Amino acid sequence: MQTVDFDHFELRPGDRVLDLGCGEGRHVISAYLEGQVQAVGVDLALSDLVTTREKFAPFARADDPARSFGLSSATALALPFADNTFDKVICSEVLEHIPDYRAALAEIDRVLKPGGLFCASVPRRWPEKICWALSREYHQVPGGHLRIFRADRLSSEIEALGFSRYQRHWAHALHAPFWWLKCLFWNTQDSNWLIRQYHRLLVWDLMERPALTRTLERLLNPLLGKSVVMYYRKEAVA
DSSP: OOOSOTTSSOOOTTOEEEEETOTTSHHHHHHHHHSSOEEEEEESOHHHHHHHHHHHGGGOOTTOTTOEEEEEEOOTTSOSSOTTOEEEEEEESOGGGOTTHHHHHHHHHHHEEEEEEEEEEEEOHHHHHHHHHHOSHHHHSTTOOOOOOOHHHHHHHHHHTTEEEEEEEEEOTTHHHHHHHHHHTGGGTTTOHHHHHHHHHHHHHHHHOOHHHHHHHHHHHHHHOSEEEEEEEEOOOO
């Protein structure tokens, strides 16, 4: 379930790409496959990094020296990289989990080269508010969501660091009702028939990419998209 649209986030040969909070690797693996880049995934959870390594293994191209892939366990508040290391940084569905998200943004600014691109995605405000209203456990589990962002306010904070936003879109409209159902039936979600059938639909959509659901989601994203995805360019040094 890819959130970043690489049509808006062009990868050039030789780019160093950081996926901050890579989780189980959806974007760091996609970046590696999308372009001839050095893709690096960072996450605090060692178990997620192990899963990422396992998922990546079938895609490794040892015969392509133009591509490389690496993983590191680190906190977003103190990244183990020098200033101006990366050409591109992705931070997808991560900032809502971090207590001091402004410090994480400052670290992103530090490691991203002038003129580099940054993509941030967070849960969209109104679908997220429904989840919080339906279930306290949804956002009070360990590592859960700590806040609901106003996208324009977050964007203003990012721009104040010296970034300019050049694109925005919404994603995962079909997933919003699924999470509302999970929140509504939180205590029985694993056995709930309706949730299980909806999950089957989402898996089918993910694996088969049928025209019907892809078109439906594209049409619904501006209204119902669960995530807001924003793209920035860091100001170049004068």
